Amino acid sequence: xxxxxxxxxxxxxxxxxxxxxxxxxxxxxxxxxxxxxxxxxxxxxxxxxxxxxxxxxxxxxxxxxxxxxxxxxxxxxxxxxxxxxxxxxxxxxxxxxxxxxxxxxxxxxxxxxxxxxxxxxxxxxxxxxxxxxxxxxxxxxxxxxxxxxxxxxxxxxxxxxxxxxxxxxxxxxx
DNA sequence: GCCAACGTTGGC
DNA sequence: GCCAACGTTGGC
Numbered sequence: 429x430x431x432x433x434x435x436x437x438x439x440x441x442x443x444x445x446x447x448x449x450x451x452x453x454x455x456x457x458x459x460x461x462x463x464x465x466x467x468x469x470x471x472x473x474x475x476x477x478x479x480x481x482x483x484x485x486x487x488x489x490x491x492x493x494x495x496x497x498x499x500x501x502x503x504x505x506x507x508x509x510x511x512x513x514x515x516x517x518x519x520x521x522x523x524x525x526x527x528x529x530x531x532x533x534x535x536x537x538x539x540x541x542x543x544x545x546x547x548x549x550x551x552x553x554x555x556x557x558x559x560x561x562x563x564x565x566x567x568x569x570x571x572x573x574x575x576x577x578x579x580x581x582x583x584x585x586x587x588x589x590x591x592x593x594x595x596x597x598x599x600x601x602x
Numbered sequence: 603g604c605c606a607a608c609g610t611t612g613g614c
Numbered sequence: 615g616c617c618a619a620c621g622t623t624g625g626c
Contacts, residue, residue, distance in 0.1 A: 451623095451624090478609090500623080500625085504626095576607040576608060576623095577607090577624090603626105604625105604626085606625095607625105608624105610622100611620080612618095614615105614616090
């Protein structure tokens with residue numbers, strides 16, 4: 429058997445790597461926050477939308493690529509990439525009344541909300557703004573640009589993954 | 603700060 | 615199960 433040369437985490441059942449876009453308000457949690465974490469890794473808590481929850485719980489897998497997007501910020505942009513390092517597990521911040529995203533419906537026995545762990549892969553040399561995304565044939569179709577697009581966890585196609593890296597002038601590491 | 607789009611809640 | 619009212623998101 430030849431040695432694997434990539435450092436990519438293997439996905440379950442040889443499932444191909446999927447790609448996602450995670451939104452975060454930069455004031456609340458920016459890519460610099462992630463870069464400053466121990467092991468540059470964090471748990472992605474606070475998602476309180478069922479469609480996004482389903483993706484975190486069922487579809488997002490270790491080794492998957494994540495675009496880090498700053499919403500409600502200046503600039504509005506994809507600012508870098510991360511990789512998923514832990515698959516969906518219960519979001520414990522829903523259990524704690526002290527937490528902003530506390531939800532009494534969710535319990536340890538029957539958790540409503542889920543999160544994954546992600547680790548920083550790269551910060552782009554320059555933020556890839558919505559304007560830049562609109563100018564490119566491939567990326568202009570991304571969900572994040574769609575009118576009224578509020579989903580905080582969004583699927584990204586492999587073509588979009590490549591195209592954003594091309595705009596950024598960065599070689600995809602995933 | 604405005605407001606359109608969206609998701610959730612709750613009365614019926 | 616419908617749908618109006620409401621709260622939130624998030625671009626502009």
